[in-house]
Amino acid sequence: MAERVLTLRELNRATLARQGLLERWDDADAVEALRRVAGLQAQEPRPPFIGLWTRMETFTAEELLGALRSGAAVRAPLMRGTLHIVAAEDWPLFFGPPDRTRNVLGERSRDLDPEPVLAAAEALLRERGPMSMNDLRPLLAERFPGEDERVMGYAARLLLPLVMVPTDDRWGYGRDPVFGLSDLALPRKRDDAELVRRYLAAFGPATVEDMQTWSGRQGLRAVVEAMADELVSFAGGLVDLSGAPRPPEDAPGRDVVFLPDFDNLLLAHKDRRRVIADEHRPLVATKNLRIKATFLVDGVVAGTWSIKATKTKATVTLEPFGKIPRAAVREEATALARFLEPDAKAVSVT
Numbered sequence: 001m002a003e004r005v006l007t008l009r010e011l012n013r014a015t016l017a018r019q020g021l022l023e024r025w026d027d028a029d030a031v032e033a034l035r036r037v038a039g040l041q042a043q044e045p046r047p048p049f050i051g052l053w054t055r056m057e058t059f060t061a062e063e064l065l066g067a068l069r070s071g072a073a074v075r076a077p078l079m080r081g082t083l084h085i086v087a088a089e090d091w092p093l094f095f096g097p098p099d100r101t102r103n104v105l106g107e108r109s110r111d112l113d114p115e116p117v118l119a120a121a122e123a124l125l126r127e128r129g130p131m132s133m134n135d136l137r138p139l140l141a142e143r144f145p146g147e148d149e150r151v152m153g154y155a156a157r158l159l160l161p162l163v164m165v166p167t168d169d170r171w172g173y174g175r176d177p178v179f180g181l182s183d184l185a186l187p188r189k190r191d192d193a194e195l196v197r198r199y200l201a202a203f204g205p206a207t208v209e210d211m212q213t214w215s216g217r218q219g220l221r222a223v224v225e226a227m228a229d230e231l232v233s234f235a236g237g238l239v240d241l242s243g244a245p246r247p248p249e250d251a252p253g254r255d256v257v258f259l260p261d262f263d264n265l266l267l268a269h270k271d272r273r274r275v276i277a278d279e280h281r282p283l284v285a286t287k288n289l290r291i292k293a294t295f296l297v298d299g300v301v302a303g304t305w306s307i308k309a310t311k312t313k314a315t316v317t318l319e320p321f322g323k324i325p326r327a328a329v330r331e332e333a334t335a336l337a338r339f340l341e342p343d344a345k346a347v348s349v350t
Helices: 008-018 030-036 047-053 061-070 088-094 099-109 114-128 133-143 149-159 192-203 208-215 220-226 278-284 326-340
Strands: 073-077 083-087 162-164 178-181 231-234 238-241 256-259 294-297 300-309 313-320 346-349
Touching: 008 192, 030 047, 030 061, 030 073, 030 083, 030 088, 047 061, 047 256, 047 326, 061 073, 073 088, 083 088, 088 192, 114 133, 114 149, 114 178, 133 149, 192 208, 192 220, 192 238, 208 220, 256 326, 278 300, 294 326, 300 326, 313 326, 326 346
Parallel strands: 313 346
Antiparallel strands: 073 083, 073 162, 162 178, 231 238, 256 294, 294 300, 300 313
């Protein structure tokens, strides 16, 4: 029997539904939302707040700040070696340097033996407490003269079980973030099968290549093959959890959705056509690997946006890729500006 072919529109509806982007969630707090989306990329402090605002019916910045400061959520180097905010209970599952990151570290470090460097970095953090990489690197350079201190800091950041320490800054972290050793217990062996389940629950249906693109881990094909009894297969190598939602391609959704910089919706698949046309990808990804903030129209990336604020006015600038429903986009952009700049007396959308 031939495997069913899923259209791009069906893939779009399924992924948006699981990401809280087809319809905002009204039954989840910030920590539960983080679990559902398998974490939010947090290369900068502000984007995860936008990521939750756009996915939850009611959300305040104080809710996520409270979760970070209480330890219910953590910001740490995780999938793809990039910073994410995840529910604290998920950190042990997602922690583990991506295979590609280990390769990059090897290329950059040349003859560096990372083990004594990691031991020294861990000892320093236990002795002196949390510190920024700008403080840690010179201390490592003193102990290992002649070695590249940036490579040593890079090794410590990616290979040690570190989490970032929240501050009283507006979005939870300052310009020079401080890292400390996590007190969460790590499993003796990473659970790649559970990682696949969590990925599919958040981004499926997907291929093994998609999973490896999101996680940075290789060798997941054998894991997926061993899970055959609990997965369903579709044409083109797509698999999914058997009970996961797969709305029809004509399922209704929100007209307009605003996403922050670096949102994983645009990064979680090797083939990203379900949410962005191939010709638009160069307009979103910059040469320095930044992923611009975007907005969706009818579930597909339709342009980029930015915001600037003065003491009296917040201005949202839109750069659409084509025709857009201006009134609907303006309404959602205004609501987002009110969330980001609540003290602004006026909002302008251009």
